[in-house]
Amino acid sequence: MAEVHVIGQIMGATGFSESSLLCKWGVHTGAAWKLLSGVREGQTQVDTPQIGDMAYWSHPIDLHFATKGLQGWPRLHLQVWSQDSFGRCQLAGYGFCHVPSSPGTHQLDCPTWRPLGSWREQLARAFVGGGPQLLHGDAIYSGADRYRLHTTSGGTVHLELSLLLRHFDRYGVEC
Amino acid sequence: MAAAAPSVFLLMVNGQVESAQFPEYDDLYCKYCFVYGQDWAPTAGLEEGISQITSKSQDARRALVWNFPIDVTFKSTNPYGCSDEVGEAQPETLSSDCLRRAEPGDWGSAVWPLNGSPPSITAVLPPVPSPLLLLQDPALSQGIPHGLTPALSFEGPQIVLSVYGPDVFGNDVVRGYGAVHVPLSPGRHKKTIPMFVPESTSKLQKFTSWFMGRRPEYTDPKVVAQGEGREVTRVRSQGFVTLLFNVVTKDMRKLGYDTGPPDTQGVSGPSPPQGLPR
Numbered sequence: 001m002a003e004v005h006v007i008g009q010i011m012g013a014t015g016f017s018e019s020s021l022l023c024k025w026g027v028h029t030g031a032a033w034k035l036l037s038g039v040r041e042g043q044t045q046v047d048t049p050q051i052g053d054m055a056y057w058s059h060p061i062d063l064h065f066a067t068k069g070l071q072g073w074p075r076l077h078l079q080v081w082s083q084d085s086f087g088r089c090q091l092a093g094y095g096f097c098h099v100p101s102s103p104g105t106h107q108l109d110c111p112t113w114r115p116l117g118s119w120r121e122q123l124a125r126a127f128v129g130g131g132p133q134l135l136h137g138d139a140i141y142s143g144a145d146r147y148r149l150h151t152t153s154g155g156t157v158h159l160e161l162s163l164l165l166r167h168f169d170r171y172g173v174e175c
Numbered sequence: 176m177a178a179a180a181p182s183v184f185l186l187m188v189n190g191q192v193e194s195a196q197f198p199e200y201d202d203l204y205c206k207y208c209f210v211y212g213q214d215w216a217p218t219a220g221l222e223e224g225i226s227q228i229t230s231k232s233q234d235a236r237r238a239l240v241w242n243f244p245i246d247v248t249f250k251s252t253n254p255y256g257c258s259d260e261v262g263e264a265q266p267e268t269l270s271s272d273c274l275r276r277a278e279p280g281d282w283g284s285a286v287w288p289l290n291g292s293p294p295s296i297t298a299v300l301p302p303v304p305s306p307l308l309l310l311q312d313p314a315l316s317q318g319i320p321h322g323l324t325p326a327l328s329f330e331g332p333q334i335v336l337s338v339y340g341p342d343v344f345g346n347d348v349v350r351g352y353g354a355v356h357v358p359l360s361p362g363r364h365k366k367t368i369p370m371f372v373p374e375s376t377s378k379l380q381k382f383t384s385w386f387m388g389r390r391p392e393y394t395d396p397k398v399v400a401q402g403e404g405r406e407v408t409r410v411r412s413q414g415f416v417t418l419l420f421n422v423v424t425k426d427m428r429k430l431g432y433d434t435g436p437p438d439t440q441g442v443s444g445p446s447p448p449q450g451l452p453r
Contacts, residue, residue: 007331007356012369012412022406037330043406047371051198056369056412058353060402062330083409104360104435164359165433175433 002168003036006063006074006099008161010044012056015155016092018082021055022046023157025079027063027099028141030072038063046083054158061161070173074099077141078157080112090129093154096141102175105162112154183251184432185218185425186332188357190418192226192243195338197370197414200350203239203340204228205416209247210354210400211332220247245420249332249357332357333400336416338370346388351414354400357422360434364420371410 006027013021026041044057065074077096081089093112100106116122117132125131139145168175192205208223226243338351351370358364373391375381384390398404427434 005331005359007359009355020409039402042402044402045371045405045408045410048374048409048411050411050413056371058355058369058371058399059405060333060354060356060400062356064330102435103433105358105364162356162359163435166431168433170431 001066003166004065005164010059011158012054013157014054020048020083023080029074032069033067036064075141094140103163103165108159110157113151116150116152181426184427186249187423189246190420192241193417195239195416200340205338207336210397212330215249218248218250337396348390349392352399367417369412370414371412374409
């Protein structure tokens with residue numbers, strides 16, 4: 001069995017109109033992959049930046065997978081929410097990116113989007129907050145039913161991930 | 176099979192805590208410590224250190240320089256030995272109750288490990304503010320409460336930095352916490368990490384803690400290295416620290432690990448916003 005270590009951080013996010021952001025993240029893999037250690041999903045802290053406009057989370061990601069096949073390479077999916085002073089959370093964006101497939105350190109910029117809704121819902125979101133959200137989280141990382149959605153773009157989430165591969169050369173896989 | 180295949184590998188890290196950028200604060204010192212899982216053991220060097228107190232330079236750069244050396248060697252005690260029997264063998268390296276076989280898509284469930292979580296943290300899950308915050312009770316800051324041990328979920332070693340400085344009244348308050356994984360690929364790496372402090376939950380608390388000099392801080396800075404428990408904390412990021420690492424590994428390739436192309440001038444991490452000295 002080949003093994004993959006994903007070690008890194010969700011650094012932070014830029015480009016969102018709201019400050020006080022948090023990120024819920026998760027990793028989805030195919031059936032051939034098995035998570036040996038690490039936490040598959042989590043939620044970062046809420047950060048209010050004092051300098052500049054990048055919200056920093058520095059949330060550690062440390063995953064160890066074993067795999068029997070190449071299909072279903074791990075995908076990291078993210079939901080960025082903003083929290084206001086009353087403690088209410090509002091969706092700021094959904095995004096996903098594949099975990100890199102070559103060993104070494106990679107800087108990733110993951111763009112995000114959020115569902116728009118009708119003009120009434122957009123008006124309500126501007127004044128009251130809230131807004132439409134996805135019912136099932138798997139639309140974030142799969143393309144299956146995306147054609148039904150009308151979305152607008154959010155900001156960008158920045159990640160730094162280091163990949164450590166083991167025994168891939170035994171199986172003749174070049175990465 | 177090779178006759179004398181190595182069973183452990185070594186990770187030798189040296190470098191320095193180079194400098195910091197904190198636009199609003201001066202006269203800072205930093206503490207570093209290494210946090211690692213069960214699979215790692217330091218064999219040489221110092222795991223912790225406290226730097227000198229530094230002030231901003233008078234020139235236009237306004238730089239805060241520590242130039243504080245780091246030198247440590249880690250040995251992996253058990254390689255992640257799951258080559259052929261992954262399905263059956265439990266990885267000996269990690270206690271099984273920390274592994275969470277969550278299915279993707281269950282956002283609603285709590286993100287705590289299902290069992291084996293440190294008792295003092297589960298006892299104070301929401302709605303109260305995070306248990307990791309020391310809110311104005313100095314009695315709690317005497318030493319580390321027994322139950323509050325970091326959950327065994329981190330593997331690769333991380334360096335945790337805490338920066339402290341004086342406030343207006345002369346008390347020593349925390350100015351930022353930050354953590355980053357020690358790079359596992361040989362070569363030179365420069366990392367700039369953001370530093371954040373926990374925030375008070377109400378305006379009254381904010382004023383009282385400013386006045387009394389007892390700001391919210393973590394009882395054990397090592398919790399910054401883990402991801403669990405963060406979802407209830409509110410923080411403010413207010414500075415950056417630049418670290419330099421030179422990494423040398425031994426026997427990682429023999430054990431089958433591929434760490435990617437060697438990094439001779441690796442510069443990574445977010446760059447501070449414009450206008451700040453680099």
